[in-house]
Amino acid sequence: MGLLEAKETAAREVIERLRGEADRILAELVEGEGSLERLVIARETVAEVLNGPAVPAQEPAVNAPMGSALPAPGVP
Template identity: 80%
Template sequence: MVSVLGLLEAKETEAREVIERLREEADRVLAELGEAEGRLERLVIAREMVGEVLNGPAVPAREAAVEDAVPAGVMVVPRRREGLSPRVLPEEYQRVMAVLDAGAGGGGVRARDLTVALGREAVPSKIECVRSMAKRLVARGWAVEETPGVFTPAVGSVTPAAAA
């Protein structure tokens, strides 16, 4: 006769294996996403350079080129570099940056407070979504997470509205 505990342990092992397989698949998908974003960024730069060579310096600014290059429904967060304004970010990320700029003087903003400031309901799923956005801004150099869970804008990445 099979014991209940034995059955539960077997189910637990199966669940752990499924979780591990899904984590590996998620890592693979995230790696592919990173490669695709990098490829898009290089294509935008190539288009700008060709336009500059053919037309002279009258080519649209880098910010406009990035906005034009984003396919519908895809939120591409470019890596921050010198001279790149937060206006290149998708609108929702610009809103996150504006809240971070406003809260920078108070030592940073927690994901829960950021979620509320964006007008979203403070439930775990919404908070995690906003935390993910903030972490993506950190990974791309737009924001800093000096204390775990507390986000501030990176030096020099102030939004135009906050700078005024």
């Protein structure tokens, strides 16, 4: 039985080592995916800025004192 127990112990040690490596690799994967996601967002933002607004510009906002009535859009 001593030989089987030694092999079992060795197998358990290998499994523990592999679990540790898997945890480390998973952490690196999560970090890499986060970096990739940020780069994609940055690229999309740069493309939007360079290409201009995707929708027509709205009429500029009129600054009026608080509580004052503003005319309806298109009314002089």
